[in-house]
Amino acid sequence: MIYEGPKIIELGESEALARALGVFKSVESTLVPSxxxxxxxxxxxxxxxxxxxxMVQNHDFDLGWSSAFDLGYKAVTTNLADLxxxxxxxxxxxxxxxxxxxxxQSWLExxxxxxxxxxxxxxxxxxxxGGDLASGDQLVIAxxxxxxLDQPNPVLRSTAQVGDLVVVAGTLGKAACGLDLLRSAxxxxxxxxxxxxxxxxxxxxxxxxxxxxxxxxxSMMDISDGLSLDSARLARKSNVTLRLERRLLExxxxxxxxxxxxxxxxxxxxxxxxxxxxxxxxxxxxxATVPPGAKLPRGAKVIGRVDHxxxxxxxxxxxxxxxxxxxxxxx
Amino acid sequence: MIYEGPKIIELGESEALARALGVFKSVESTLVPSxxxxxxxxxxxxxxxxxxxxMVQNHDFDLGWSSAFDLGYKAVTTNLADLxxxxxxxxxxxxxxxxxxxxxQSWLExxxxxxxxxxxxxxxxxxxxGGDLASGDQLVIAxxxxxxLDQPNPVLRSTAQVGDLVVVAGTLGKAACGLDLLRSAxxxxxxxxxxxxxxxxxxxxxxxxxxxxxxxxxSMMDISDGLSLDSARLARKSNVTLRLERRLLExxxxxxxxxxxxxxxxxxxxxxxxxxxxxxxxxxxxxATVPPGAKLPRGAKVIGRVDHxxxxxxxxxxxxxxxxxxxxxxx
Numbered sequence: 001m002i003y004e005g006p007k008i009i010e011l012g013e014s015e016a017l018a019r020a021l022g023v024f025k026s027v028e029s030t031l032v033p034s035x036x037x038x039x040x041x042x043x044x045x046x047x048x049x050x051x052x053x054x055m056v057q058n059h060d061f062d063l064g065w066s067s068a069f070d071l072g073y074k075a076v077t078t079n080l081a082d083l084x085x086x087x088x089x090x091x092x093x094x095x096x097x098x099x100x101x102x103x104x105q106s107w108l109e110x111x112x113x114x115x116x117x118x119x120x121x122x123x124x125x126x127x128x129x130g131g132d133l134a135s136g137d138q139l140v141i142a143x144x145x146x147x148x149l150d151q152p153n154p155v156l157r158s159t160a161q162v163g164d165l166v167v168v169a170g171t172l173g174k175a176a177c178g179l180d181l182l183r184s185a186x187x188x189x190x191x192x193x194x195x196x197x198x199x200x201x202x203x204x205x206x207x208x209x210x211x212x213x214x215x216x217x218x219s220m221m222d223i224s225d226g227l228s229l230d231s232a233r234l235a236r237k238s239n240v241t242l243r244l245e246r247r248l249l250e251x252x253x254x255x256x257x258x259x260x261x262x263x264x265x266x267x268x269x270x271x272x273x274x275x276x277x278x279x280x281x282x283x284x285x286x287x288a289t290v291p292p293g294a295k296l297p298r299g300a301k302v303i304g305r306v307d308h309x310x311x312x313x314x315x316x317x318x319x320x321x322x323x324x325x326x327x328x329x330x331x
Numbered sequence: 332m333i334y335e336g337p338k339i340i341e342l343g344e345s346e347a348l349a350r351a352l353g354v355f356k357s358v359e360s361t362l363v364p365s366x367x368x369x370x371x372x373x374x375x376x377x378x379x380x381x382x383x384x385x386m387v388q389n390h391d392f393d394l395g396w397s398s399a400f401d402l403g404y405k406a407v408t409t410n411l412a413d414l415x416x417x418x419x420x421x422x423x424x425x426x427x428x429x430x431x432x433x434x435x436q437s438w439l440e441x442x443x444x445x446x447x448x449x450x451x452x453x454x455x456x457x458x459x460x461g462g463d464l465a466s467g468d469q470l471v472i473a474x475x476x477x478x479x480l481d482q483p484n485p486v487l488r489s490t491a492q493v494g495d496l497v498v499v500a501g502t503l504g505k506a507a508c509g510l511d512l513l514r515s516a517x518x519x520x521x522x523x524x525x526x527x528x529x530x531x532x533x534x535x536x537x538x539x540x541x542x543x544x545x546x547x548x549x550s551m552m553d554i555s556d557g558l559s560l561d562s563a564r565l566a567r568k569s570n571v572t573l574r575l576e577r578r579l580l581e582x583x584x585x586x587x588x589x590x591x592x593x594x595x596x597x598x599x600x601x602x603x604x605x606x607x608x609x610x611x612x613x614x615x616x617x618x619a620t621v622p623p624g625a626k627l628p629r630g631a632k633v634i635g636r637v638d639h640x641x642x643x644x645x646x647x648x649x650x651x652x653x654x655x656x657x658x659x660x661x662x
Binding site for chain 2: 031032046047051056060088092094095098129132135137144147158222237
């Protein structure tokens, strides 16, 4: 990924932004677009749903792996998944980008294309309505997303009911598998499993499925830090215990087994598909609880059930499952 | 400013946040506070106003000058001023904070106190409803603010009318004067003019006055990058020319004259109070245009008038005034 042409610092903020902003499309709900002190977005419901997420160079991403387009795309989809996990329809995004003195204008424009592509593919009625371009020693991408509440009540993490089924919508472990493939000393490995590497670089949460699931869910969240850690959070917030079943998770592990074996056939390999499924983050799939009689939307899969609060937050079959996932400060 | 005790990285994200979040107060309009995938804020009007602004260590602030409290306070007030400049009442903030491996928990907690104090003093019905704590090589503070539109139409930059008066609400040049005082090799100078140094560290825009002004303004904006640069932006957006009068700005310059002389009495000094008034940023006062017959709120001052589009964006008396202010990328 080579980015050529002038550096942003050579153009200055106004000129750099003027060129990059041309990439963005407008949507009907934006009443005042970016370019004033603030933007104005018209919602259908006066309850605005808001979330924010940040990615820091060399901590959350590596420019050797991820293109500017990838990073823009990922910044959008990770935030949109959080809105949908509340049952909200995405309407607007603000994007803060800290660039370095070496960042090229062409990088910025590819990043903008990635942002727009994330909206186009996942939330075509969502616009990039504001942002800030700043200068620093490393790249930082901070996105805030706002959404329109699309149902009577937001879907919280704290309202799972004993007797509910535990449901997942989306992939589990593929992004973590992709990360291990990228990290392998054998650089040909990543090319052998492009699907998993792509999901790591550009998560593609199924927001339509997420919205459908949100309409029947008693509780719901975005799985960003791994199934075990996020399940434990939901269990604690709801004061219940989640009992997951290995047989119901077999399918997620089975598709990753070959990739794990490929990594392990290399000198440094110590991959395990179950670690990815249980503890791997960044798929940005949805974890929900639904009443036992509910009709599941196509693509949602039962992985366990909600039980009375026990000694541990989550169990896998009869064994306590330790929550092990990503901490954004300690890594 | 010494911050002691454990480092954030030693505590981890969850524990560090749990301790810092206790500082924040809740307000009635927050329907779902931080702690879920997203927050939910109940607005009176379904048109949400949104803005974002970022500060990067060693580019936008210096830890030798600004305390953690100062930075939290400034991050809040600069964003709230942007909302008010649209005629919106602040309702919620999300805060992204990138910390380094050396940042102390006590710094984080003072920062949180500064955020809350900014709300308490300027927008008591605004809550910190979300955020993200990340790890990086330098501190970055990115805030997004949302507000409730409090009048029939947002007040734009693009709607100044020929014949209007140009009005300022708030100080001009004090923050820039404070910056030059801090930069002086004579470290006693900053202590001699605490008011200007404080405004640089912790801008205190009069949001109540700003809201009153917004109700009669034909156009309005927050002066963040300096009177000349921001006036030029407003003029261009509205396709008019602003004619400012030196005699109407004399008062702003007069109060800063002594500080300029003090700096100039030192070896390296080359300060000028008129440079501060015309080109200095960061006071976060309000620039507005109002119809000639309008009754100005107490504290708003006329500094010129709106004329038909001429060759230049702005004039000071009969001379074109060059727009010279802050570019957040080139500095």
